[in-house]
Amino acid sequence: MVDPLIEQTVSRRNRSAVTSTLVILGASLMDAGNIAGLAPVIGREPFVDSIYDKGGNVRASDGPVLGEHVVRRMGGDPMNRQLFDVLSIEPAQSVDVHNYAHGGAQSDGEPSQSLFGLRVGIGLTAQVQSMQQRADFYQSHDDVDVLISAGGNDLLNTLGDLKPFERVLSTEKNNDDRRFMRSISRPISRNIIRAVDDITGLVDEMVVIGTLPISETPRARRRASKVKGARQEDVLELLDAISLDLQRRLGKAFDSRPDVALLDGRSLWTQLDNPVFLDDEHPNSRTSKRFATLAVPLAAEQLQSFGFDA
Secondary structure, three states, X not given: OOOHHHHHHHHHHOOOOOXXXXXXXXXXXXXOXXXXXXXXXXXXXXXXXXXXXXXXXXXXXXOOXXXXXXXXXXXXXXXXXXXXXXXXXOOOOOOOEEEOOOOOOOOOOOOEEEEXXXXXXXXXXXXXXXXXXXXXXXXXXXXXXXXXXXXXXXXXXXXXOOHHHHHHHXXXXXXXXXXXXXXXXXXXXXXXXXXXXXXXXXXXXXXXXXOOOHHHOHHHHHHHOOOOOOOHHHHHXXXXXXXXHHHHHHHHHHOOOOOEEXXXXXXXXXXXXXXXXXXXXXXXXXXXXXXXXXXXXXXXXXXXXXOOOO
């Protein structure tokens, strides 16, 4: 039996041949200025270093971030946009892009902090809630599509405490490795699946980009080298196994969804020649552009109307 919300989405999708508005959800790979705009609230400006100057000092990049490159590759204008930080009360307008992404966001509502006695989060859950506040706009417009990239910060944060890695890698059996892997991948997948479910029926088509290989980042490699009693390669292999299990779980959830295209971020990354990181964890803009060049045609093949009328 087909879910009524999915039927509603298919009906919406058949009314239009092109994307009218792309909604972007996620973290720093997608954020074109939201977290920087919250600097007075979070008490710091995250991109003041000169390496971010060409990204306007509001992006984790030396130019457009991945989300902006995706928009351009789709035939849209990344500057024809609205930025919605989690405190924004602006009504939605008819522009190419609605960007809710926040650098540092996790797949749940975190990180968060107290503001005026309330707990305010910037994670994927909070972004979806902010989007839902503008439901009337999305329901009244044909072919609103969504781009989601989440889970990378969750995986990076597992390296904050190295003791679990030390424990599971100190044994010869694999059972504890698998339990540890599932304990991380399962909640992340649930959060992403829930986000997709929460906006199903509100929009038309969704592209979910699986996490890029966290094991390739300078931050992960540095932290992996500090795990006591384990080789750096073994730590990174375990981290890759967690990413693969996350991708498998998402694939199982979305395989029968005609309105959702799941892209394998790791597979796409391995097709890039000499990808370059700008800092400890973010690819430079040129690398993001090349990634988008691979990703967008793949998403368009799986969906019926993903792309602007260029």
